[in-house]
Amino acid sequence: MTAKLLRLATLCASVVIPLRAQTSVGTALRADITLNGAWQCVLNQPQVIPTSGWTPGRAPALPVSDGTTSIWYQQSLTVPQAWIVPGRRFFIKLGQAGHYAAVYVNGTFAGDHFGQYSPFKVEVTPSIVAGANEIQIYIHDADDTYSERGVTLDQSGCAVDNPNCEGNAFRPAAPTDQERNWVGLTGNITFEWRPACYLSDVYIVPSVQNGTLTANVTVNGLGSGMTAEAQVFDGATSVLSLPNLLVVSGTCSLLAPWTNPTLWEPGHPKLYTLQTTLLQGSQVVDTRYDRFGFREVWVSGKQVLLNGAPLWLTGDYVEKLSPLRYVNDRRPQAFNLFVMESSGFNTVQSHWDDPGASNLDLADEMGLLVVGSFFCDGRPEIQSQIDNLTDWTNTMAGYTSEWVMAERNHPSIVIWRPADVLPQTAPKTTVYPALDAAIQALDSRPIADTVSGTIDTYGQNIQSGSTCDDGSALAATLASETKPLLVKEIYGDFGLSCAPAFFNTIYSEAFGKAVGVIIQQLTLFDGSTFTPSWESQSGLGNRPASGASLPDFNTRTWTPTAFSTQFAALYQSNVGALLHASPTSGDFETALPADSQVAFLLPANGLGNPIGAVADGSTVWLVTPWRGSGNLIFSTQGQDVTQPVTVSAPAPF
8 A cells, every 4th residue: 555545544544433423513524614605806817816906796696797807706714723623624616617717725726627517626625724714716717728728729710809719619608709708606605524535426326117226436535444335314214224335446336125215206306315424344434415316217219208107398498697597596596497387397408507506406306307408509600619629529528527427416307418509610420429428427317419319309490481380390300200309499589479379389299209398598477677685695696686587586476478378288288287396495594693604504303414604794594405403503702502493494486
């Protein structure tokens, strides 16, 4: 064993904590602290930490799309001496940043990342000290030097009025060049700690066909004689045990038969919690908790089956750069999903970007189906081009792998479709197989694309000349298909007087013969201006000043459009009754004493790790994957205070 590995093995052994000691924050094996809220910012500076010019700002927030090329962020976090445990590892996790992000702590570079599509984290252990710590994050758009790692783009061939054409190829489409290549921290910002050896990934694989549950476990850090085991909980009740197995080369695969789970499906989105434990002998090294739904999606002939029943998707995707994606607040997002369900829509496709953690969590809880997507170039003739197909394709395949790894435990994702329209000189025959291969190496869900996917896709324009299409082209395509077909996009002028008749035709033609229909940006609610109230983890500054582009989640009322009413009737006449389920996650807001910076929530039943947040002013807002009895823990005047609380967020509708 090398000296480095020997040190890691010894380090893992030195921080083993008995199970009974995991109820307090200081001795907890792992904890997550949300840093969302007030930050200091400096715009348009090089990658050298500024010594002046800092002004108040908020993060995360809506994308900055006014031509700003870079943003420095800074926030101070006080780390108590009690958190500095020998062997403990500290990380900063960014839910989303566009496009390049570099993390510094106390002026020392810790790591960086390219690409807006997936959350990522950077270890900052060597720089963390007891007391005040300055966290600095540098964000830059995609340009000559900040588009790909180790590559400097030659954009000399770009048009004068579009000088960043190659950098734009790494960003999804938006109405203007500046909006496409936006900058900013737009996802949750989290400070984490983990033990020296920790469970870095648990991939949960339910099989309806085999009646089994598999947990593929990955451990970061080397420890001798490590084993892993797992239990499934329904609330506080253990319903399944997965056997204890030896961790070999950092991995093991736990499997158990399970013949009577409650299946996850629209209208009945049953969620379980998997508790995975890493042990060294009889001592607990790490414990993590992952939500999942027991469901399986597979292809049979020309059908896609969810738990053995034919899958039917009726979906919509929101406008480009929609605040619904970037508010990181489940209340407007949950209300929007309720509006979709009430309109006969059971499917979400983000299309222009990954949907984000809060949206996917809500889809899991409310039983919405998701077509997993993260990239569409959209307007290649105007904004983007690539010169090196190999470099660009490899970069996108890398993004795909990161994205699938991050999102594959969401039961709501039933189909993968990583990319839609590609940049100029990027043929689908080259790119799609590379992206599909990246997915297939990590997950077995069906993939929708017209080249190498298990599901074919079809685009349908509403217009045929000056009137509406008659549906005959779709009918002919369906008749000639040998694979399942997803009408992944209906587009065009929905203001045509013949549009309602067209939608009736397309829906009736596709139902029972296609996997489903996804419509481009169909308005389902009549927007009305309102002032968003309700704070969130990222504060009211992470919302548009006017709520016209959001459903009115304040009053939880909405006015359906004619299309909403039409599609609700189509769903009911073809599929059945509209299905609704409510969010199951919780949130809790409270005022803290002036000398308290961070508060934590722990579930009273012990089935969860501490979830913390930094106070935004005098208020702390915590979001949990559970509801019910919990303990609020914070420090004031040098003393730890524990208060029993009830976590029970009001319904969003």
